[in-house]
Amino acid sequence: MKPLLVTIGDPAGIGAEVALKALQDGAAADRPVVLVGSPVVWRRAAALVGVDVFVVPEIEGPMEGSGWPVWPAADGETAACLADPATLNDSHLRERGEVQVRAIEAAVAVCRNGRAAAMVTMPIDKRANQACGVTFPGHTELIADLCGCVRPVMLLFGPDLRVVPITVHVPFRAVPDLLRADLVLETLRVVRRDVSRYFGIPKPRLGVCGLNPHAGEGGLFGTEEIHVLAPAVAQARREGIDAEGPVPADSAFAFPDRWDVILCPTHDQALIPLKQRHFACGVNTTLGLPIIRTSPDHGTARDIAWQGRADSCSAFHAIRAAVEFAARAGSVSTS
Structure with a gap:
């Protein structure tokens, strides 16, 4: 069964936390899941939530480890400022933008070539996109461009x-x-x-x-x-x-x-x-993409990030929707 990809979103926000909470509550059912983006941030969120993650070099093949697999993708080892994501602020907009955008780009490429069933994107900071040179106003426009969708x-x-x-x-x-x-x-x-x-x-x-x-x-x-x-x-x-x-x-x-x-x-x-x-x-x-993409309908909520207080209801339903869409439509991907 092809995996579901979950991108990290803004490392200064609640995305990684609510994604792991939702997965812990069974949002993905029996669909395999791969977390995409900075291992530093995913590990910190896992410690906050009380789950395990482990790094994998690719999304295919056996994944041996305890907990949820993390694929660094094009992210590599993140900037030193990400060592403690809870300390991130607006002086780190460019670095935050690079983390969130690289995860999205990698996930889209994998979905487009048919190696994943769908992707779920955690919330991003649109200013961080701009700071790292991405001019699209949000997820929708960026992913559409990556997919060649008019x-x-x-x-x-x-x-x-x-x-x-x-x-x-x-x-x-x-x-x-x-x-x-x-x-x-x-x-x-x-x-x-x-x-x-x-x-x-x-x-x-x-x-x-x-x-x-x-x-x-x-x-x-x-x-x-x-x-x-x-x-x-x-x-x-x-x-x-x-x-x-x-x-x-x-x-x-x-x-x-x-x-x-x-x-x-x-x-x-x-x-x-x-x-x-x-x-x-x-x-x-x-809609209108050659891939399946869902997202929670909320923002980064930086005012409560890294405190363990974030509500994962929207993330749960976003992950569950992607699973259900993939089951109904199959992996609607084109290269």
Whole structure:
């Protein structure tokens, strides 16, 4: 059975801690797991959680040791400042960025060549990415670039809600210019295909929220619904996609059972209701990739890092989701 890869995230954050807690609680079921990234950080987290880890030179072949295997990948021996991850601060942004980015790059390469079933990424510090020369705003965009994916789609979900922001990490004032009919239509296509593949829903019902108050009120409060969203939904329906909208965003979430996924023009339209319902256990997954990738739906939580206090619920569900997606879809990888 191909392993699941778990990348380390920001070494100054809670990623390694919550990953090991989740694994200890059985998140991966019977799927083998390999931890990717700095052995220094994984060892420190293992001591904090009370589990064992051991270093392996590669992810294939027998892994002899007690606990969870750690693959250093391209990380090598980390900078001296990582000797005690609990002391890391903003003066170490570049080193932290190198640790988190190298683990992601290595895991993506292994998944793409079919040697791993999926990857689960622990939270990163976006500033650390910038400090080490990576200009992508987040995991989604970086992994998409590594996979050669033009249109990645961020889907976030909990036990009873799935949401997709059509635009993601951009200023709100930029959204009207970015919100084009072709972008909305391609997002609907990707969501239709991958929600069917990963969640086992043959023909998912997709609701599309409006951008403006009352979905524009017939053009009174804006025309994006008339000129962008409605034409995209109409074309999607002609292609056999079960899409509905644009619907007013302020009332769509009062009836979440009406749709399997609710798509929103802006980041916060989607994430506010998701986090209100599933703040502790939400999961982020990237659709449109040639690989399976999930992540906890929270940040690095540096204010509680390395104290043993971090809640691993979201990490548990992210790991379990990757296991389930891999079981449903197989290792959907291309070289």
